[in-house]
Amino acid sequence: MHMDVDPEEYTPITLDELPIGEEIPNVLESIDVVEASDEWSQWRDDLAEEIRNWTLEEEDVMISILEGIVADGGRCNTGSFRPAAYDMLNTSGFGWDDTHKCVTVAPEILEVYLKITKDMLQVQHSSMASKISTVIFKIFLLSLQLHHTNSQTWIRVGFYMVAQKVYPISEINSSLFTHLVFCCADLNSTSYALSISKSVENYFSNFTETVKQKNPSVTTLLCIGGPDAKHSIFSSMVNNSFYRKSFIDSSITTARSYGFEGLDFYWKLAETASDMSSLSILFKEWRDAITSEARNSSKSELIMTAMVAYSPDAYKLPYPIDSMQQYLNWIHVDTSDYSKPENWGNFTAAPAALYDPTRIVNTDSGIKAWIGAGLSANKLVLTLAYYGFAWKLLNSADNGIGAPANGPAISDYGFMEYDQIKNYIERLNAHVIYDSTYVVNYCSVETAWIAFDDVEAIRAKVSYAEEKGLRGYRVWQVSYDANWVLSQAAG
Numbered sequence: 104m105h106m107d108v109d110p111e112e113y114t115p116i117t118l119d120e121l122p123i124g125e126e127i128p129n130v131l132e133s134i135d136v137v138e139a140s141d142e143w144s145q146w147r148d149d150l151a152e153e154i155r156n157w158t159l160e161e162e163d164v165m166i167s168i169l170e171g172i173v174a175d176g177g178r179c180n181t182g183s184f185r186p187a188a189y190d191m192l193n194t195s196g197f198g199w200d201d202t203h204k205c206v207t208v209a210p211e212i213l214e215v216y217l218k219i220t221k222d223m224l225q226v227q228h229s230s231m232a233s234k235i236s237t238v239i240f241k242i243f244l245l246s247l248q249l250h251h252t253n254s255q256t257w258i259r260v261g262f263y264m265v266a267q268k269v270y271p272i273s274e275i276n277s278s279l280f281t282h283l284v285f286c287c288a289d290l291n292s293t294s295y296a297l298s299i300s301k302s303v304e305n306y307f308s309n310f311t312e313t314v315k316q317k318n319p320s321v322t323t324l325l326c327i328g329g330p331d332a333k334h335s336i337f338s339s340m341v342n343n344s345f346y347r348k349s350f351i352d353s354s355i356t357t358a359r360s361y362g363f364e365g366l367d368f369y370w371k372l373a374e375t376a377s378d379m380s381s382l383s384i385l386f387k388e389w390r391d392a393i394t395s396e397a398r399n400s401s402k403s404e405l406i407m408t409a410m411v412a413y414s415p416d417a418y419k420l421p422y423p424i425d426s427m428q429q430y431l432n433w434i435h436v437d438t439s440d441y442s443k444p445e446n447w448g449n450f451t452a453a454p455a456a457l458y459d460p461t462r463i464v465n466t467d468s469g470i471k472a473w474i475g476a477g478l479s480a481n482k483l484v485l486t487l488a489y490y491g492f493a494w495k496l497l498n499s500a501d502n503g504i505g506a507p508a509n510g511p512a513i514s515d516y517g518f519m520e521y522d523q524i525k526n527y528i529e530r531l532n533a534h535v536i537y538d539s540t541y542v543v544n545y546c547s548v549e550t551a552w553i554a555f556d557d558v559e560a561i562r563a564k565v566s567y568a569e570e571k572g573l574r575g576y577r578v579w580q581v582s583y584d585a586n587w588v589l590s591q592a593a594g
Contacts, residue, residue: 258575259593260435260484262286262326263582265303270582272310277318279590284367285310287329288357290336295346296353297327311362324365324406325358337370341381351392358405365406371437376420383423390430410435413469415476424477431482435577436473438466439488444511448494451506451552455488457542457564461505470571480572487564487576487593489583491524491555492517502547504538512551522585524555539563558592565593
């Protein structure tokens with residue numbers, strides 16, 4: 104079974120391409136068995152060592168699993184599995200023994216595989232039987248992976264926040280999203296249980312029921328915290344075991360009571376090493392409680408996500424990467440607000456630049472930093488900003504990115520929702536320019552200069568997320584769109 108195949112030239116076999124029934128023997132010779140290096144050959148040879156006495160059939164299962172993962176690019180340059188491969192292995196009874204460098208599998212999975220093999224094969228102890236067995240196993244393995252893949256599909260997350268200008272929940276086009284997040288619940292400063300303000304309670308209570316009318320398959324999450332989360336309260340909660348338990352218990356109870364299928368933890372501004380360390384503990388305890396509650400209630404586990412800064416290096420404190428990788432379904436990366444006229448007022452800028460040749464604060468550098476820190480790409484969800492900012496130009500003739508400016512224009516902080524920007528452009532017949540260097544749109548009218556993401560920028564960022572193997576994108580927020588132009592462009 105030793106074959107040297109360049110993994111770059113290997114095309115994984117899809118479920119539709121796999122042969123079934125009597126067609127199997129006719130295509131066996133076209134199926135590649137991949138080993139990426141001598142290192143993998145050695146790891147394969149180690150499969151039967153020390154763990155227990157494998158039968159030949161069981162060893163063949165182990166080998167097939169390992170070969171499939173190698174072929175699909177599951178190995179890093181260091182020789183260890185990519186985090187995404189760990190995710191796959193840790194579902195459906197598979198695992199990885201790092202001590203012995205081998206794939207493991209639960210006995211019940213082996214029993215199912217062996218039963219399938221024996222039921223379908225009437226011939227034994229022949230080379231053809233061995234080959235057919237390998238193919239059947241790949242069908243079996245891919246069926247398990249398919250279940251996993253469905254839970255890892257591309258996601259389109261829309262955030263909805265009740266603000267001064269209330270956007271009716273019934274008008275949300277939920278068919279454009281796979282997930283919708285209601286923002287936000289807060290924390291009681293005494294009990295550290297969830298707190299829902301009276302101003303949003305009416306919207307909160309029927310959110311799930313309402314958005315599912317247009318899209319019954321949309322998944323709803325409850326966001327806790329938000330842009331205005333009070334740091335001192337959240338810090339006290341994460342650093343105290345009793346407060347954490349109160350928070351965790353109330354979050355699960357609240358989510359179940361109002362039909363939410365997940366919870367999002369939106370607290371980006373952990374300021375101390377103790378905060379970050381305790382955040383790791385919170386994620387573990389929270390996941391344990393969610394798992395236990397699902398087991399006891401016979402319901403699906405609640406989804407668990409968190410909002411984080413654009414880069415793990417943003418606040419000079421190490422995020423609990425291992426805990427985030429292990430316990431969170433995914434993370435929402437805040438890839439926006441790099442430059443605003445209130446804190447970057449002397450020059451115009453791209454507020455949510457995908458790339459920036461002049462500074463390292465940009466989306467591409469942040470995503471690369473998260474992956475470099477150890478988070479798998481399919482844990483990362485990119486933020487799409489449905490808003491922009493307006494600067495006041497010093498010279499209307501000098502109106503590109505980086506032009507001299509004097510603080511915000513149009514509004515107090517220069518903030519403008521996308522629908523407001525579109526109305527402004529149409530009313531004043533402004534000419535919009537797309538800059539592919541930064542991946543941003545901008546326009547100017549006299550001394551007012553607005554940078555924002557229009558259709559071109561949104562499409563480019565979604566393509567970037569797809570190319571990088573990210574989990575999907577997150578919209579902030581749905582009510583800022585103009586007749587769903589951006590959400591439709593995002594696809």
